[in-house]
Amino acid sequence: MVLDTNMLQKRDTERTVSTAKRSDSLKTLVNQAINWMPGFGKKEEEKLGLLSPRPVDRDIHSFTPIKPEDLTRNDVIIVIMGPTGAGKSTFIQTATPGYNNHAVGHGLQSFTSQITAVRMSFDDGTNVVLVDTPGFDDTCLSDFDILQTVAKWLKNVRTRELEISGILYLHRISDNRMAQTPLKNLKMFQKLCGEDFFKKVILVTTMWPELESTETNGLASDEYYDEMNSCSNREKELETIYWSDMLNHGSTTKRFSNSKDSAWDIIDCIIDIESQKRWVRIQEEMVTQGKKLPNTDAGRQLHGITQELIDRQNDLFKRMKEELGQNVDQVVVQALLEELKELQKDREKALEDMRQLDSRLLGSLRRWLRKLIPRKCSPAYQDVQDIDN
Ligand SMILES: Nc1nc2c(ncn2[C@@H]2O[C@H](COP(=O)(O)OP(=O)(O)O)[C@@H](O)[C@H]2O)c(=O)[nH]1
Ligand SMILES: [Mg+2]
Numbered sequence: 107m108v109l110d111t112n113m114l115q116k117r118d119t120e121r122t123v124s125t126a127k128r129s130d131s132l133k134t135l136v137n138q139a140i141n142w143m144p145g146f147g148k149k150e151e152e153k154l155g156l157l158s159p160r161p162v163d164r165d166i167h168s169f170t171p172i173k174p175e176d177l178t179r180n181d182v183i184i185v186i187m188g189p190t191g192a193g194k195s196t197f198i199q200t201a202t203p204g205y206n207n208h209a210v211g212h213g214l215q216s217f218t219s220q221i222t223a224v225r226m227s228f229d230d231g232t233n234v235v236l237v238d239t240p241g242f243d244d245t246c247l248s249d250f251d252i253l254q255t256v257a258k259w260l261k262n263v264r265t266r267e268l269e270i271s272g273i274l275y276l277h278r279i280s281d282n283r284m285a286q287t288p289l290k291n292l293k294m295f296q297k298l299c300g301e302d303f304f305k306k307v308i309l310v311t312t313m314w315p316e317l318e319s320t321e322t323n324g325l326a327s328d329e330y331y332d333e334m335n336s337c338s339n340r341e342k343e344l345e346t347i348y349w350s351d352m353l354n355h356g357s358t359t360k361r362f363s364n365s366k367d368s369a370w371d372i373i374d375c376i377i378d379i380e381s382q383k384r385w386v387r388i389q390e391e392m393v394t395q396g397k398k399l400p401n402t403d404a405g406r407q408l409h410g411i412t413q414e415l416i417d418r419q420n421d422l423f424k425r426m427k428e429e430l431g432q433n434v435d436q437v438v439v440q441a442l443l444e445e446l447k448e449l450q451k452d453r454e455k456a457l458e459d460m461r462q463l464d465s466r467l468l469g470s471l472r473r474w475l476r477k478l479i480p481r482k483c484s485p486a487y488q489d490v491q492d493i494d495n
Contacts, residue, residue: 167227169205172235174223174262181225181235183268184376187256188276189291190241193312197276197362198236201369202226221259234373242294243287249294250459253408256298257388257399264389272306272376273299273386276362277344279337280313284348290411292348298404300387305356306379309349310372311341312362400463409463412456419453 177183186194199205205224223237239256242249263270275295277288299307315333341361345353353359360372385394391402399405426449430442 165229166202167229169202170225170227172223172225174221174259176225177223177235177263177266177268178233179268181233181268182271182377183235183237183263184373185237185239185270185273186276187239187273187295188241188310189278189288190243190245192241192276192278192288193362194241194276195238196364197274197310197312197369198224198238200364200366201236201373203366221255234377236373242291248455248459249408249412250462253294253298253404254399257392257402257404260386260389261392264385264393269383270303270306270386270389272308272379273303274308274310274372274376276310276312278313279311279340279361280315281340283340284344289348293411294404294407296352297402297407298386298388300390300403301355303384303386304352306376306384307352307357308372308375309344309352309357309359310362311337311344311359312364314361314363316364405463408459412459412463415456416453416460419449419456423449423453 186197188194202224221237221239223235225233225235227233237259239259240247240252242252244252247255260270275292277292281288314337315330317330341359345359349357349359358375360375362368362372388402388404391397392399400409423446426442426446430439430446433439433442
């Protein structure tokens with residue numbers, strides 16, 4: 107990595123700070139120093155663990171896994187969303203040490219295909235409910251199934267006039283670039299959530315390099331600084347490109363540093379967000395406007411995404427079959443056949459989603475046409491009956 111002089115100076119300063127923070131006598135001095143140090147902002151302080159601990163470490167009285175019907179008006183409901191493997195279940199687990207929700211996965215395999223919720227009751231009478239959701243890339247369920255599961259849960263909450271206090275949308279900062287899957291998740295999330303609710307969304311980055319795991323003799327390694335630098339650059343890219351619309355509409359960002367304090371620092375931000383009542387868009391569409399799932403913004407988005415996916419899969423399928431026909435190398439043929447099988451499985455899943463979205467759309471169209479065209483008196487009614495059959 108090429109470093110300029112400023113960068114090297116900053117690195118040396120950070121090293122000194124990281125060593126000094128271990129000594130209480132030096133800590134005050136360091137805290138004073140960072141106040142005047144140029145370019146050493148809150149994020150660096152957070153990164154080095156120099157921010158003061160939460161003023162009141164509230165005592166959690168109990169953890170209770172709950173169903174949607176158990177939710178009450180006293181609950182501060184926080185929904186956690188994001189791609190599979192972004193760390194949603196880990197976030198909940200870290201915020202609630204001692205409670206085992208058995209939902210933390212290993213890597214990118216999904217472990218939370220259903221929605222689960224845990225209520226934390228505090229001694230001061232507050233209840234916080236953290237809701238774990240599956241991502242739109244579940245290894246077991248199709249995207250339509252996920253949308254249906256999430257929409258049903260949100261609809262249920264809205265029907266009972268219970269408010270979602272905020273949503274944490276998690277993203278792995280360790281991923282090299284915004285790949286197709288996280289991007290699809292983000293687009294689905296934005297449509298489901300709606301601009302009006304962006305104010306109550308915190309975009310949380312997870313999987314930041316961990317200082318302790320890389321240090322030797324109390325000094326952070328070069329590798330740590332290199333990783334930290336790449337992650338900070340990716341964070342800037344997220345903020346200026348992919349998240350800019352949400353940030354312009356009032357969303358905020360936070361880094362999760364995989365500790366209980368960090369989890370509660372983020373949860374507290376949701377609790378502090380404005381108290382004006384807002385509904386998630388899909389709740390409004392399904393409950394107030396009476397729309398069916400495929401007619402909601404998220405449903406239409408999924409329709410578009412699935413159509414694109416099927417087109418790409420068809421194209422790939424054709425090219426792979428051509429290649430298979432031309433290849434004589436047994437090893438390559440075997441590998442191609444395996445890939446074709448996998449692709450066929452994904453294609454079936456996407457086609458099934460499309461059938462679900464289309465059949466429901468047709469159902470709505472039929473009902474709409476029936477209202478519009480009086481029975482018997484119009485020849486066009488015959489066309490409606492044709493759609494029916
Ligand atoms: N180092 C690190 N690992 C994490 C973090 N968050 C999650 N993980 C790991 O990533 C994997 C997937 O996390 P999980 O919580 O199941 O992701 P989910 O699918 O979003 O619920 C697990 O092995 C976690 O231990 C984090 O902030 N830092
Ligand atoms: Mg999970």
